[in-house]
Amino acid sequence: MRDGVIDDLETEKAAVAEASPIFELLNGFVTELRNAGLPVSLSENLDAIEAVRHIPLEDRSAFKAALAATLVKNHTHWRSFETLFEVFFSLRGAEYALDGDSDDPFGDLDPDDQDGPPGAEGQGQGGGGGDGLTPEELAEMLFQAMKNNDQALQRALARQAVKRYAGMEPGRPVGGTYYLYRTLRNLDLDAMLERLMQEAQEDAGGLTPLEERLERDEYETRMDGLRKEIEAEIRRRLVADRGAEAMAKTLRKPLPEDVDFMHASREEMTNLRRAIYPLTRKLAVRLARKRRHGRKGPLDFRNTVRHSLSYGGVPAEPKFKYPRPSKPEIMVIADISGSVAAFARFTLHLVYAISGQFSKVRAFVFIDGLDEVTSYFDGVEDIAEAVHRVNTEADVVWVDGHSDYGHAFEVFWENYGNEINSKTTVLILGDARNNYHASQAWILKEIEHRARKLFWLNPEPKAYWDTGDSIIGEYGSHCDGVFEVRNLRQLERFVDNLV
């Protein structure tokens, strides 16, 4: 039965695909979205096909919006969608009338550019008005375009800049970032921004700090726009060279929730930090609900009788006693050295964001020395700020600033060991890379005895555990659980189960 329906849909899809090449293209696009991890269902695929029928195909932004509305149901997937959209629909201009670039004063990519090498430096001939400019003239034109916010001209110059400076050659196995870097280095946007600011100062005869800030934000927005144009142009040329499918594959980026804490780029880090607020809010709401609805206790006789009065004495609506389970106390002990620092930051942030779920949260951080940082979080509104202080101010270096779990555990045990009791849950965060120091694993055994639970969260992939100087196996044998927590998704799951 189910299969039958799907067959029908597949047939319909095939029939539609036959009808027009745009639908074939759409199918390829959806396949790539799925490859990138977006959960596009069959019915959504059909909705997209149906939707674009109502959209004039030459209206590129409406076309994009129609696809987004039907295919992307989670905002954190937007970037992946956008990148893939560029790859799939940027080059098919003439053929599908999707290229909204008629406002380009220098004309589109030259036809000969598309088969031959896309203009390496100095090679571009007869590609329209931009080629005759000297580098200085180009820079000056760009400056004026930025200053006057002339977006059509910015776009044209972005193309020209890529053509000249990116040094793109067909078949070269380098990624877009390399070309982007080369282009931007030649344009020196930082210097341009300073010049723009300077002129703004002069034009206005001096700016207050507030005005200056607003000006700068305006110009930076424009710069971002220009950078996007440059990226888009590079992508267009790469697609022309390599084909959409191959490009989509090299561009495949993990979704924010899947980004590895240990290997996040700067941009990914920023995205992660943005993702954490909505996530903690969501988590807090969910946990609060769980507490309220979680368990049904024994019948609350008095309450039931009280309510039965409104039913003429019939106990129609049984009432239950909600047990108030005592909240656990949490102690977090986190390695904040180098590569695991980001992981510790996110975990501390998350734990404090839901600290209402615990009777008490205490935090300890270490590298080779250990320091309690609980007070950093006392009464602060901005957890991120406190986490930042932890990383910069805590006293965690004892000898050489290389992780020494054994020594850190010793210090912890000596000073705080007797404060652990049967209500305490202890979380240890780190990769258990002990630089071949003594493990002092007996301390964990003692902690496990005293505490309610002892868990270890390790940001390394399981495959690396117990290789080199990692002794997670030895430590783990004394814990109630050891978990691989490489990304937000895994962290959220762990915290969810913890409460």
Added chain:
Amino acid sequence: MSHRFETVDEVRGDLAKVDYLADDAIAGIVYLADRLGKPILIEGPAGTGKTQLAKSVAEMSDSRLIRLQCYEGLDESKALYEWNYKKQLLRIQTESGEDESWTEIQDDIFSDEFLLTRPLLEAIRAEDRVVLLIDEVDRVEIETEALLLEVLSDYQVSIPELGTLEAKQVPLVFLTSNNTRELSEALKRRCLFLHLDYPTMEREKEIVLTKVPDINEHLADQVARIVRSIRSLELKKHPSVSETIDWARTLILLGIEQVDEAVASETINILLKYRSDIEKALKEFKTNSAQVFTPAS
């Protein structure tokens, strides 16, 4: 089936006539929803005009707005329908003397007359054009979402005693969510999805000009720019569009024509609610930003 709108531009234009400033994506999705007969799920930060969009669409298309406000614990009897059992009891009592058969009574008491219609059913049974707003759907338990599915995909409601009631017209449906929890895949699959983020600086300025009658171009521009700058900071809570409007109105009331550092710091509590956010923002605006911000390269 007749459509409400001819073109995307018409949607945008008509929305502007009722003081709602839509961008291409917003106007486009409203147009598509009408064409495809699909609900729109709108998600985004607080105060970005999610609820207002549904209201404004109702207003501009001369439709009746039916609103289901969601809350934790919302159930079938409040969302769909309920039998009026007091009235049913009364009916049974008054008839009990006569020799009417139980089947007859049963047929009678499970008829329209004894049905209490709630928003979802009301929207389905409406004869006139309606816009159905299911506001803050993320507040109901995930199990309760299932109640919505039949209505949203087939525009019908099954009532065991009455059979299936089908919609006389396809209502335009808006669901809003503040994203406090993940909605079910089943629900999302049935909807067109719109992430309603903060507007661009230009659009926010237009919104301010429309919503704050006495404001002039220059002040509206300043307001929108400052709000944009504040939103670029990492804060606990960013100012919403309604807070922007409130701020602009306050400036007008105070007779202010130009926002400088002093005005900003005296009135910023209208835009920002957390002490730490306020401190952060004021610090940013007082220092020379060239030192604070090294432009990204």
